[in-house]
Structure formats: structure tokens, C-alpha cells
Amino acid sequence: MFFNPEIETMDRAQLRELQSERLVKIVKYTYDNVEFYRKRMDEAGVKPGDIKSIDDISKLPFMQKKDLRDYYPYGTFAAPLKDIVRFHASSGTTGKPIVAGYTRNDLANWAEGVARCLTAYGATKEDILQVSYGYGLFTGGLGAHDGGQLLGATVLPMSSGNTAKQIMLMKDLGSTGLCCTPSYALFLAESIAEDPNTDIDKDLKLKFGAFGAEPWTENMRKELETKLHIKAYDIYGLTEVSGPGVGGECEYQDGTHLWEDMFFPEIIDPVTLQPVEPGQQGELVFTTLLKEGMPVIRYRTRDLTHLIYEKCRCGRTMVRMGRILGRSDDMMIIRGVNVFPSTIESCILEIPEFNGQYFVTVDRVRNVDTFDIDVELRPEYYTDNMEKMLALKARLTMRLVSVLGIKPVIHIVEPNTIARSQGKAKHVLDKRSLDK
Amino acid sequence: MIIDQLSIFLNNAVGRVTEVTTTLGKAGVNLKAFTLSESSDFGILRLITDDNQKAAQVLRDNHFAVNLTKVVYFELGDTPGALSECVQKVSDAGISIEYMYAFSTGNAASVVVRTEDIERCNALIEV
Numbered sequence: 001m002f003f004n005p006e007i008e009t010m011d012r013a014q015l016r017e018l019q020s021e022r023l024v025k026i027v028k029y030t031y032d033n034v035e036f037y038r039k040r041m042d043e044a045g046v047k048p049g050d051i052k053s054i055d056d057i058s059k060l061p062f063m064q065k066k067d068l069r070d071y072y073p074y075g076t077f078a079a080p081l082k083d084i085v086r087f088h089a090s091s092g093t094t095g096k097p098i099v100a101g102y103t104r105n106d107l108a109n110w111a112e113g114v115a116r117c118l119t120a121y122g123a124t125k126e127d128i129l130q131v132s133y134g135y136g137l138f139t140g141g142l143g144a145h146d147g148g149q150l151l152g153a154t155v156l157p158m159s160s161g162n163t164a165k166q167i168m169l170m171k172d173l174g175s176t177g178l179c180c181t182p183s184y185a186l187f188l189a190e191s192i193a194e195d196p197n198t199d200i201d202k203d204l205k206l207k208f209g210a211f212g213a214e215p216w217t218e219n220m221r222k223e224l225e226t227k228l229h230i231k232a233y234d235i236y237g238l239t240e241v242s243g244p245g246v247g248g249e250c251e252y253q254d255g256t257h258l259w260e261d262m263f264f265p266e267i268i269d270p271v272t273l274q275p276v277e278p279g280q281q282g283e284l285v286f287t288t289l290l291k292e293g294m295p296v297i298r299y300r301t302r303d304l305t306h307l308i309y310e311k312c313r314c315g316r317t318m319v320r321m322g323r324i325l326g327r328s329d330d331m332m333i334i335r336g337v338n339v340f341p342s343t344i345e346s347c348i349l350e351i352p353e354f355n356g357q358y359f360v361t362v363d364r365v366r367n368v369d370t371f372d373i374d375v376e377l378r379p380e381y382y383t384d385n386m387e388k389m390l391a392l393k394a395r396l397t398m399r400l401v402s403v404l405g406i407k408p409v410i411h412i413v414e415p416n417t418i419a420r421s422q423g424k425a426k427h428v429l430d431k432r433s434l435d436k
Numbered sequence: 437m438i439i440d441q442l443s444i445f446l447n448n449a450v451g452r453v454t455e456v457t458t459t460l461g462k463a464g465v466n467l468k469a470f471t472l473s474e475s476s477d478f479g480i481l482r483l484i485t486d487d488n489q490k491a492a493q494v495l496r497d498n499h500f501a502v503n504l505t506k507v508v509y510f511e512l513g514d515t516p517g518a519l520s521e522c523v524q525k526v527s528d529a530g531i532s533i534e535y536m537y538a539f540s541t542g543n544a545a546s547v548v549v550r551t552e553d554i555e556r557c558n559a560l561i562e563v
Contacts, residue, residue: 377445379501384443384550385534386473386480411477414447416499 003119003151004112007261008316012309015317019264020053022289027051027060030295033078036071037297057266057287057298058275064300065098068240073099079292089137090239097137100239101293107146109290110242113259114147114235117248120257120314121208121233123177125152128205130170132180132188133213135159139243140213144179144235147245153177160184163191167198174205179235182216182224185209189227200229210235212244215324221253236321240299241286247321255308255320262290265319266298267307270328271338281306283328284321302327304340332430334362335369337406341427344373344408347399353381353392357418360408363431371408373400379415438558439509440488441548445501446479456481456500463494469548471537482537484509484548505550508558512545519547525560526551 002008010018028048030037041047044061051059068076073096077084084101102110123129129148133140141159148155156175158166166188169175178185192198206228212235224232236256237244247258258265267282268275276282284301304327308320326342333339341360348354357376362369375396383389393410401407419426446452453472460467466486473480485491488504495502512518519538526533526549536549551557 377501379445379496379499382443382445382501382503384441384480384482384503384505386475389445389478389480390475413478414445414499414501417447 001119001122001124002316003116007259008116008257008318010261010317012317015261016054018261019289020055022261023054023057023264023287024048024051026287026289026291026295027297029292030078030297034076036067036076054264057264060287060298062273062285062298062300063296065240065302068098069096072096074101076296077101077294079103084293086142087137088139088142088239088243098240100139100242103292106242106291106293109262110143110245111146111150113237113242113245113247113262114143115151115245116259117210117233117235117245118147118151118153118177120248120250120316121177121210121231122251123151123153123208127151127153127176127207128156128174129153129177129179130156130158130166130175132158132160132166132178132184133244138213139237139239140179140181143237143243143245144210148179163188167192167195170206171198171203176205176207178206178209178228178230180209180211181213182211182220182232183214185211185224185228185232186220189224193227204229206230208233210244210248212236217323238301240296240301241288242291246286247318250312250314250316252313254312255322257312257316257318257320258307260319262288264289265307265321267305268300270300270304270331271333278309279306281325300328302329304328304342330428332360332362332428334371335406337404339371339404339406343403344400345427347403348375348396350399351392351396353378354396355415357420358427359418360428361431362428369432371406372411373408374411374413374418376415376418377412437509437562438506438554439484441505441507441550442483442485442488442491442495443503443505444481444483444495445503446481448474448477448479452479453481456495459494459498459500460485460491463490465491465494469537469539469546473535482535506554507548507550508554508561509546509548510561512547514540514543514545519545522547522561525563526557529556529560531557531560 031048040061046059083103085104086102088100090098131144135141145155209230209232221232233249234256235244235248237246246263247256249256264287266285268285270283284303284305286299287297288295304325306322311317326340330341348358349356354375355378359374361372393412397410469484471482492502531551531553534550538547
């Protein structure tokens with residue numbers, strides 16, 4: 001089922017025409033209305049007239065989070081405040097937040113993006129949607145809310161927290177869909193399991209979950225589906241571009257469809273800033289093709305992923321995005337090779353003998369980069385056999401050589417050797433940068 | 437005879453062996469035999485105690501990676517050629533030795549040997 005079948009299944013050649021038409025318009029619109037874009041394009045020697053089709057997008061300069069901070073609060077707004085009907089803001093853990101302004105059309109398009117996702121999850125107007133994302137400056141709550149209403153589903157605006165009440169109303173009102181972060185969903189699942197008065201099959205009617213706003217893994221999906229007896233779907237978005245509903249998965253759970261009639265995605269090499277071959281991994285870049293309030297042109301998300309252009313089994317022609325593999329900010333250049341911690345991590349996770357904890361140390365000794373990785377052994381896999389231990393070490397080394405193209409020195413360490421951090425895990429120590 | 441041996445995976449770090457012996461000492465476990473092998477960045481500590489099950493539990497509780505391995509233990513007269521005679525039987529049977537350690541006190545020597553086919557190795561030696 002499709003919310004907007006004409007767009008979602010549009011022939012790709014036709015889609016490119018639509019994207020071209022919209023890009024030409026948005027470039028002229030931002031150039032005429034925003035000093036920031038005018039300045040950047042002038043510096044790059046590009047005029048709006050140079051942009052004739054979507055293929056010309058690579059002529060345009062990039063922008064990044066720092067630009068939105070530097071021009072805080074209104075510097076990148078393209079519409080006058082009288083046309084802005086709502087603000088949202090990113091959490092902004094360091095300094096000022098990113099503030100986004102939306103016109104009435106922006107809110108309508110955003111809601112459509114969410115409604116397309118919900119429909120792809122199988123939701124209809126018969127569904128009761130429990131929105132347990134936070135309501136407020138965060139785009140999650142109101143984004144899911146507006147999308148649910150546009151679809152015609154019944155929205156239960158719970159916001160986050162108050163878990164006992166969440167479970168009570170989920171039971172009493174018969175919520176069929178849950179929208180929240182995957183980590184809160186896990187917490188809810190555990191609370192339901194511990195609640196003696198709630199039987200997940202007898203008392204709850206949950207069918208699906210729309211989870212996003214933080215990266216999550218296939219393992220987490222399995223856990224959520226098993227614990228909550230639902231289908232768990234990804235919903236993707238970011239405040240700078242719009243909010244949740246920039247894209248979402250379909251029933252095949254084989255990549256996140258991006259609504260590229262509104263949000264044009266590119267993948268670039270974060271070092272050379274050149275577009276990569278279709279299907280290759282790189283940094284995700286967005287251009288909003290319809291935004292009026294705060295458009296972005298070639299906004300570097302720092303998210304690393306790849307795009308799949310083949311038509312999906314669901315019938316949608318809209319491009320699919322693979323899992324987010326990490327952040328381009330984390331990239332290291334070791335012996336001239338680009339290395340992402342996320343690549344190292346996925347190689348380690350392929351080998352069950354390791355528990356997934358790792359720590360990379362990079363240094364420079366006599367002008368040569370050293371590259372050492374500590375990996376923790378899972379105690380239940382320990383055998384009293386030196387040869388097997390050394391073979392295990394060789395196996396990981398060879399795997400990393402074939403993936404990265406350079407050879408790390410692997411150190412197998414005891415479980416619980418690598419320091420655990422409370423917040424964001426720290427996986428790399430680059431001693432070269434300490435000497436500068 | 438076939439006995440249990442504790443095998444502990446250790447980081448190559450100063451004081452790590454002491455932490456094992458201290459942990460076992462506090463738990464009242466007595467050490468009978470002890471050997472340490474190392475690669476460039478980790479070590480394997482093998483030991484036999486008067487209560488291997490308890491020792492394994494205490495070490496696991498303290499987050500050590502521990503494995504209980506079957507080994508063949510036997511005693512010999514402390515005379516020239518005695519060990520050679522035993523080892524010959526094992527190698528004649530085509531069984532390869534992974535590692536062994538031995539010590540002699542007074543008139544007797546104690547030997548611990550780890551091989552692929554523990555049962556057969558034990559049978560050969562006990563003849």
C-alpha cells in the first residue's frame with residue numbers, strides 16, 4: 001500500500017525530471033532570498049542560471065552544521081517570519097542548538113513524508129498510533145503526530161516517559177502502532193515483561209513500531225520484534241532537513257526508502273568531496289527540494305551509508321538507504337588509507353569469539369603510522385590452546401587487511417580490559433594528533 | 437590419571453599473575469602446579485589446585501577468562517630415562533603432545549601432559 005502511489009512508484013526518468021525542475025527552483029529561491037547562499041554560490045562562481053537539471057547539483061557548494069550555527073538563529077531562513085508557523089530545534093549538546101523554521105507547506109510536506117512511512121509499515125486510518133517520542137522542540141513527537149493525523153489514524157500523544165501510564169493506555173485504548181526511539185522501545189518492552197498484570201498477547205494489540213532518531217542495529221530489531229511481538233521499522237530524519245519521515249522502511253525491511261522527490265540524497269567521498277559510484281559507501285548529503293522556511297542545499301549529514309537504486313520488491317522506485325555505518329567525523333587516515341572505526345567494528349562483530357569491544361591506537365614511529373587494535377575475548381570462547389588463539393588473531397588480521405587494505409596489529413585482551421564509557425563510546429586514540 | 441587443569445587467559449601486563457594468585461589465596465585455594473606460556477601480547481597460565489572447581493568459580497567471579505582442561509598426570513621415579521620411556525609410548529602411538537610440564541621433588545617426579553587423545557594417552561602411560 002502507498003500513501004502517494006503516483007510519486008512513490010514514479011518511473012525514475014520521470015522522477016529525475018521532477019527533481020530537476022524542483023532543484024532549479026530551490027536554487028534560485030535560496031539565491032534570491034538568503035545572503036548565505038548568495039555568498040557561497042558567488043564564491044564558488046556558480047549562478048542560479050548554471051543549474052539546469054539535477055545533474056548540475058555537483059556544481060553547488062556544500063554546507064554543514066557549522067554554517068547553521070554560524071548563521072544562528074535566522075541566517076539561513078529563506079521565508080519571512082510572518083510565513084514561518086513553527087520552530088523546532090536540535091538538542092545542541094555543545095553550544096547553541098540548530099533552529100529550524102517551517103512554513104505551512106513545510107509542515108504539510110513533512111506530515112506527508114511521515115504518512116508515507118506509516119503506510120509502508122501497513123498502517124491505515126483504522127490504527128491507533130501511540131506517539132512516545134518527546135513532544136516539544138524535538139522533531140520526533142510532533143512530526144509523528146502530524147503524519148499520523150494526516151493518514152487519518154488515531155493519534156495518542158503520549159510523549160516520552162511515565163512508562164506505567166504508557167502501558168496502561170496502550171492496553172486500555174488498544175494502541176496498534178508505537179512511535180519512539182528504539183532504546184525507549186526496549187525499555188518499554190522490558191517494563192511490559194516485568195508487569196504481572198500485562199500479558200503481551202492477551203492485553204496488547206501492538207502490530208508495528210516506527211523507531212528512529214538514533215542509530216540502531218539488526219540485532220536490536222530482532223530483540224524488539226521478539227519482545228514486543230511486532231514488526232519493527234526504521235524511520236529516518238534529521239532536524240536540519242525536516243524531521244522524522246525523510247524516509248522509512250517498507251514491509252521488506254531491506255533498506256530505508258528516502259522520499260527523494262522532496263529530499264534529494266547524494267553520497268560523497270568525505271575526503272575528496274566527489275560523488276562516489278552508485279552503491280558505494282560514503283557520506284550522505286541532502287538537498288531539500290521543496291522546503292520554504294529553512295531549505296538546505298547539499299547539506300553534509302556526516303552519516304556514512306550507501307544508496308540502493310534498484311526497484312524494491314514493494315513496488316517503490318524511491319532510492320533505499322542502507323544502515324548508517326557511522327560518522328565521517330570519526331574517519332582516520334592511516335598510511336594514506338581512509339579508515340572508519342565502524343568498518344573495524346563490523347569486522348570484529350563477524351567473529352563470535354570477540355565480544356565487540358575494541359580500542360584502536362594510532363601513532364607515528366619513525367615517520368611510519370602504527371595501527372594497533374585491542375579486541376576483547378569472550379570468556380566462554382577461551383580455549384587452552386595457544387595455536388587456536390594465535391589462529392584467531394590471524395583470522396581477524398586477515399579479515400581487516402582484506403577490507404581496509406592495510407594491516408593492523410591485533411592484540412587479544414581479557415574481557416573487561418577496555419575502558420567502558422558512560423555516554424558515547426570512545427574507540428580511538430590517535431597519538432599523532434596529540435603531538436601537534 | 438586424568439585430572440582437571442585450570443587454564444587462564446591473561447593480558448601481558450605487570451602484576452596480572454599476582455592478581456590470580458592473590459584471588460586464589462584469599463579464597464583458600466592451594467596451588468599444586470603452575471606454568472605460564474606467553475605470546476607477544478597475551479599469556480596462558482595453567483595451574484592445578486586442590487579444588488579446581490572452586491578455583492574456576494572464584495576466578496570467573498573476578499572476570500577472568502578461565503577454561504577447565506583435562507590433562508594426564510603421572511608420577512615417575514626420579515631416574516635417568518624414566519620420562520623418555522613414557523613419552524616414547526605416547527609418540528609410538530602417534531599421539532602428539534601439545535605441551536607438558538614436570539617437576540621433581542626428592543625421589544619422585546610429577547608430570548602433566550596435554551595431548552589430543554587424552555583417554556588413549558592415559559591408558560598408554562598407566563600400563
